Amino acid sequence: MKLYRKLHFLSIAFLFLIFNSCSTKNNNSFIISGSISNLETDYIILSQIENIQTKKTILIDTLKVNKRGKFNAVYFLEPTIYSLTFDNKKTLQLAIDKGQHITIEGNSSEDLIVSGSSDTELLNAYETFRKASLKRLVTTVRDSIKNLKTQQVNEQKITELRTLEVENYKIHLNELVQFVKENMGTSIAIYPTSTRWNNENLIVLEEITTNFQEAHPNLEITKKLLDRVQLLKKTSIGNTITGIKIPDQFNNLIELDSIKGTYTLIDFWASWCPPCRTESTLLNNIYTTYSSKGFNIYGISLDSNKERWLKALKTDNRIWTNVSTVEGFNTAVAKEFGITSLPTNFLINADGKIVASNLHGEKLKAFVEQLYN
Incomplete structure (x- = not known):
């Protein structure tokens, strides 16, 4: 009996040393456990949000849920944003730092309480x-x-x-x-x-x-x-925008540098954006008034449907240069300049230097008037 206790003690000590060794090599450990009594599936999907901008995720693991609805897992993963998906329909986003023990309790996937993570x-x-x-x-x-x-x-x-x-x-x-x-x-x-x-x-x-x-x-x-x-x-006032080259509605590749005037408004918009559509009238007025003095507009549509884009051009009488790759927010230049909402615009001078950004309505009109009068 004494020998058994000694061996048992040594076994526990050995396991502790192994765990401690792992923790030393990778201290980014955290635990996810909990009890959900009425899940439809016997697993929970753990994913990592690899890129929050593109919403790209990576499948990490499927946590096994036993018949009593309990689950428990230890991970040696880097602190970041993860998600747990329950019953293939309910997803929780988790901000997890090292050393945290995240506990999820509930009666179903629609009734969950999360604790153990201040993040x-x-x-x-x-x-x-x-x-x-x-x-x-x-x-x-x-x-x-x-x-x-x-x-x-x-x-x-x-x-x-x-x-x-x-x-x-x-x-x-x-x-x-x-x-x-x-x-x-x-x-x-x-x-x-x-x-x-x-x-x-x-x-x-x-x-x-x-x-x-x-x-x-x-x-x-x-x-x-x-x-x-x-x-x-890159898009703050004083920096330079150049090198943009996007096809227009006739499939002609239009370089921003080739149409720049004394001042050019780079206008990011889309047919599905009501404020963008409403602003078309104001832009038309400014363009008509000041184009003879060197003012131009380079309209970049973040539409993903070409027919809707072309219809909006005609309906809104957008008579200036309009371009699009019809890739929505996946448009390369939108990613390059971090465009995440519409409308967004940048006003550049003849050298491509940004002199103003995100001016709309009467503020935009007044700023352009000040430049030319």
Whole structure:
């Protein structure tokens, strides 16, 4: 009996040494466990969000769920954003750092409570704030536009509200960055927020990424955040845009450099974007007024349906240079300049230097007037 106890003790000690050795070599360990009583399947799918911008995921594992609905697994994986899919229909996004023990409890895939990850809690808090901010600033304006359309009111009022929608969306994005700065520290949960970063907050974003790099110097998502900031710098005021070459509606390859005027507005838009469509009238007015003085527009459509793009060109009387590869947000130049929302524009001078960005409505009109008058 004493021999058995001794051997048992040695076995436990040996296993501890093995686990400790693994942990020493790779301390990025975390645990996922829990109990869900009424799952339809006997497994849960764990995936890693490899690229938050393109939403590319990698299948990591299928967690076995026993007959009592319990599951438990230890992973030696890098801190990043993961997702768990239940019953092939319900997906939870998790921000996981090393050393965390994530527990999921519930009666079904529609009734889940997650605990054990402060980063996931921050990610959920960000999402709650984001939805509330969007509703307060943007959705309410869109609802007002819908109501006015049913009343067949003056189109000028709708145009004003479309401009307000765009301006409020910019405020919304600024609020999100401020939330990250004030609440998220160096949490892994910062990475998903980068999909809504823009070049108007570069100073703050550089501070956020610098702090994140200091806390997580070797993570893959650290590199992605740094790359995101560098990408946004390319479209900040004072930098130069050149070398764009995209086919027009007649399949002629049009170089931006070949049509540049004294000032050129690079306008990212799409037929499915109501504010973009509404702004066509204003752009037409500015173009007609100042094209003789050297003003030009290079309209880049992020449509993925060519027929809709061509129909919008005709309907909106977009008589300036219009180009598209009809690849939506997968358009190479959209990726190169980090375009994640529409409308987005950059005003460049004859040398290709950015003098203004994301000016819309009367602000854009006034800025162009100031340039030529």
